[in-house]
Amino acid sequence: MDIEQHLPILQVIVPLLFAPLIVLLQPRGLAWMATVAVCGLSFAIAVNLAMLVHGGQVLEYNLGGWQPPFGIALRVDALSALLLLIVTGAATVAALGCRESFNQQIEAHRQPLFFAAWLLLLAGLVGMVATADAFNIFVFMEISSLAGYILIAGGPDRRALLAVFKYLIMGTIGATFYLIGVGMVYMMTGTLNLDDMSRLIPGIADKTPIVFAAAFITIGLCLKAAMFPLHVWLPNAYTHAPHGVTVFMAACGTKVAIYVLVRFSFMVFQKGDLHHGLEFSMFLMPLGLLSIVVASAVAMFEGRLKRMLAFSSVAQMGYIFLGVSLLTNAGLTASFTHMFNHALAKGALFLSVACLSMRFWDLRIDQLAGAAKTMPLTCAAFLVGGLSLIGVPGTAGFISKWLLIQALMAEGELGLLMVGIVLISSLMAVVYIWRTIEVLYFKQPLKDPAATVVLAEAPILMLSVTLVTAFANILFGLLPDLPISLAAMAADILAGADQ
């Protein structure tokens, strides 16, 4: 039996099966080790899948041997492979790199439960990406959301409870909207398989329910993806979550929702001869631009480090929405590359925040004065991540911003205006990153920086993972072939489905 053909299902069930086993691992540290091992295994599977897909294959897997319109199918093409890499990579890096932070924030006896939720979140996210069945996406979406709520509320910060309650309400409304939309499409087509839908939808006589379904699904998924003005759950959830959870969720949580939205829009609705493409871009483009401008502006004036980076995440989602809304091959490629590169940049930034939190109790920016004197390597990692976020040449962030600007240039005068907005928001990013760098590097340390804490570098494991992630930002800035070629293949698949 060939293991290769079973990789898609292994990707989903490995974390799902290990989650209940982790609960049993009570001895200290064991649950963490098992989690890192399972995440690492998932990452290895994702790398394998990416290699196969990169070689030109599309992997299909029929569960139980039932043929797709009747059975549930998994499907991994270039776009899903890229997302799988991001999700499993973020889970592995965050689990490996935040051990001391977990020990500091989560009581030892609750850690096995915490890590079980961690694996369930991973399983839900990879399930959403790997499946080709609309209802299955809903189920995995709810698995990942429920696990995510548990993780965010798992820390010692009581404000996380309020943040997670808001997230639960908004997330459930989003998922229910998605469910309504899927129900309407099912009423009209009688199928839940995405490929089957895209085949059947052009032949439907009465398109009104499909239009409503498109509206429900788009709004529901935009809620999940935290698009302005539906982003209000995100900043507080990211700010008050345990630091390791922020690393994981900031790198991949919202991107998976965008993935599902893009899949649905391009594979199903745009095939339906409804002017859906035009509506899609007229809806997403202004809101994407507003996300970019408003969230960047808020980030410039935000005093808390994690909250500032969370608003920056909303702005970066705006870039991804903007690229997708162009509906062109170049725009899609830019967006997908930016998903990968933003995960790298935000991963490095939030990891260095986790490192800083080991030595500074208070993560307001002005409390971190002079941190570079005692934690030079952590601050260097923050600097590299920040440069990548801004899009300085030589870092990963530059590549995707460059692709996005090129894609916008091809749109004529309106495109030039949008290029202007992208450049202005990049300058805003310079402002808010520089503000932090200035405090870290050039301010004198405060007189009494919580005298009980040893002022030294972060623990060696956290520090090395942070530095490796920061280094990856430079590596993929100089050798961007892998993400770009996967993104280009993905764009070809979707734009091909468009025609």
Place this chain on the structure above:
Amino acid sequence: MSVADLTGYFNHVVFAILLMLGFYAVIAKGNLIKKLVGLSIFQSAVFLMYISMNKVDGGTAPILQKNVVDQIYSNPLPQVLILTAIVVGVATLSLGLAIVVRIHERYGSIEERELLDAD
């Protein structure tokens, strides 16, 4: 739209009303438990939509029997789907209630206005 249309779409009208009732409660109520009740009504409305759509006039449960031909069957799939969604709804509700309990432990209140003033 005539009265006959309204009765024909009775389930869907109820679906829309319930959906908006639940949604209103989620937005307008300040008590966290009431918000969750609203959320539950909101989700239940969607269950009703799914359960209504599979009904075929004169259709019966899809069980094959000897000597019965030309029988019309209702579609069982939406009911199976919504069974899953009900489980998801129960899980969401119980997690939400657990969070409310924790909020009450840490803040001593479950009224939104008091909670916003607390931090």
